[in-house]
Amino acid sequence: LGQRLHHYSSVGSTQLHAHEFAQQNAEHGTVVLADEQTRGRGRLNRSWHSRKGEGVWMSMLLRPEIEPHRAPQMTLLAATVLAEVLKTHCGMKPQIKWPNDILSNGKKLAGILTELQAEHDQIQYIVLGTGINVNHEAEHFPEEIQSIATSVRNETGQSFELTPFIQALLQTFEKRYEEYMEHGFQRIKLRWEAFAYRIGERVVVKTAKREWRALLLGIEPDGALKVCDEDGKEEILYSAEIKWGK
Numbered sequence: 001l002g003q004r005l006h007h008y009s010s011v012g013s014t015q016l017h018a019h020e021f022a023q024q025n026a027e028h029g030t031v032v033l034a035d036e037q038t039r040g041r042g043r044l045n046r047s048w049h050s051r052k053g054e055g056v057w058m059s060m061l062l063r064p065e066i067e068p069h070r071a072p073q074m075t076l077l078a079a080t081v082l083a084e085v086l087k088t089h090c091g092m093k094p095q096i097k098w099p100n101d102i103l104s105n106g107k108k109l110a111g112i113l114t115e116l117q118a119e120h121d122q123i124q125y126i127v128l129g130t131g132i133n134v135n136h137e138a139e140h141f142p143e144e145i146q147s148i149a150t151s152v153r154n155e156t157g158q159s160f161e162l163t164p165f166i167q168a169l170l171q172t173f174e175k176r177y178e179e180y181m182e183h184g185f186q187r188i189k190l191r192w193e194a195f196a197y198r199i200g201e202r203v204v205v206k207t208a209k210r211e212w213r214a215l216l217l218g219i220e221p222d223g224a225l226k227v228c229d230e231d232g233k234e235e236i237l238y239s240a241e242i243k244w245g246k
């Protein structure tokens, strides 16, 4: 992984470059990194603030030989890798909000954007984008996200060099990816659960259709989220947003 690393000083979005490489048949493990993104993208069409040198803006091309319905497990895998590295490399206590937000003290520290290209029920490739706020000072975030976003520096009082941090990420990712390919999702699930945010607590869940209060029960063997509503009815969700607690 990362044998083919393309490092740019400024791009629109590393995701777009990774898609282009994928379409030119670039190999599994190709990594696109940028010091700055001018059009960083988040989930749900949001923009992702990615200033020069302040964080890790990276997209990885994966060609896993798994069925498309397992692709979301890649997101959970990536989230555990981020949480693990933030813990071991930066001494933090990160939490993962299902499926893929990395939080510290309830504020968002990093996010993952997984884009799947599948044909005839086969994965062509996955572009796994990772954005980690590393060296931002709190006031550098746009005003509208100041109360919900944070950075490693903000949380630890320390700045981190990005290169060793990225190396640790790639190494850990490679290890966990092999573990996943060899043993399946079960072990990754256990790792994910060790960082899980608000499992066993009351939250508000939002899907495209509705928003309701629920108890977060945990994740299923396939990585889906299990919740229970106020009438005790259990549901398994493949796509949803956990909004807040209480």
Ligand code: BTN
Pocket (backbone or CB within 6 Å): 012, 013, 014, 015, 037, 039, 040, 041, 042, 043, 044, 046, 048, 050, 056, 057, 058, 059, 101, 110, 111, 112, 113, 129, 130, 131, 132
């Ligand atoms: C989220 O909404 O939480 C996901 C954010 C993903 C941001 C990363 S930064 C590197 C890559 N390039 C992008 O444009 N987005 C992802």
